[in-house]
Amino acid sequence: MRLLLACLLLWSTTLHAAVTVRFASLHYPPYAGASLPEEGAMVALLREALAPLGYRVDVEYMPWTRALATQHDTRYAGILALWPRSAGEMVEHAFVPVFVSRVGYFARKPGAAPALTQLSSKRLGVVRGYRYPPVLLASGATLDWASDDLASLKKLAAGRLDYAVLEKAVGTDLLRQALPQQQTSLYWQEPSVVELPLGVGLYADRPGATLLQRRLEQALKTMRTDGRYLALTQRHGVDAYVPPPTAAKAR
Template identity: 35%
Template sequence: MRTAKLRASLLSLPLLCTPAGAMELSSLEWPPYSGAELPEQGSLSHLLHQALATQNEPLLIHFQPWSRAIRSATTEPEIVGYFPRYFANDNLCLYSDSIGTSRVGLAVRSDISVRWDKLEDLAQYRIGVVRGYRNAPEFDALVADGTLKVKEAASDELNLLKLVYGRLDAAVIDEQVMHYWMADDPQLRQSADKLAFAPQLLAEPTMHVCFTPGEAGEQARLQLNRGLQQVAQSQASGNGNVGR
């Protein structure tokens, strides 16, 4: 609670604290990918900082609840986009180049065999999802039309705890996010033998920065993409110090 209050107070500081000319993005607490108190603000945040450093562009990330992070990118002029967003064929975003891939699957109880040939087969199970998150397009469509009944929670961590205590049979989650919480949360660490990540994936989407449509968003997208390309080229040549 103290951490949440501190973060909120930091985010409410006047823009005098913003580095001059910084690109501003919003994101959420989604370890290990993004988070205000993670090392280097998480792996995706670190990549974005690296990429923009090649363009001599500082980056300021506002960490907020997910629904607010999305809303900020369209209501606060200084924020030009948010991340991470799974790619979709829509006109809601100007998508950056890929910043990673998410292995989306099911965390399951080790004592229950969760099997499916088609997604409709999952209707017999109690499945947890995180409120406001996209999952897999076909899975989300079946939830929307009522074929699949899901239980919403505020976080991946809470869904995993519900699994441990038998309140769910499965939970939709990114594999790396599951590994993080199983190592970081004391209760989950002690219950590691009770949970597993199902080998059959729901989807493996690429992750992107969603820039707000418009001139400012397009300029920011092009700048980030140039930086991402330079980081990739540097890594390919074995120079891991780019942008640091």
């Protein structure tokens, strides 16, 4: 009898043991970062979505070149917080959109974003190494390159730029965390220049990758339906991704 109970206990423990999925990620506030609340919006969402399905999500933070090299390391299931174009550098990958990255302008006065045709006489703050929309780079504006987004916002606050080009969520988070004194003097300009899905790149050649993708996509649908997805975006100050409507079935 004792042997039977021990076997049942071992079977139950094995059955319910969490499957660890490891992701590489950049330090990318407010989406991902070891020092952020809940490690950021993307990490928080993955854990909330996948934990009930028996997955434990581990994240390791590293530069992009190292993150991309994890495609040759089977310990990693994928990379977090990517635009589709960046995910395209991964071999045999699947992309799951999670949030929306809204790229546009911050300025010293509230108002509407300028049209691209109005930028030829303007000075824009941009960051070295970032992949900006081609239409923006070809606008005729003078590009003032900085080392990071924070440096660009500081230049804008000092009057050295007309606009700083950032993601809305990133700029808003920097103003709140690093430049609180500028929250009432630097403003996001609607509408955004471009909106891109921001999501998870999964290595398609990993064992269980197809099942993981399917379960993650279904969990996201459930979280949208029950309100947890919207609550998480509001808690972390990020923009929600709205899936395109499903094409109607042919009659």
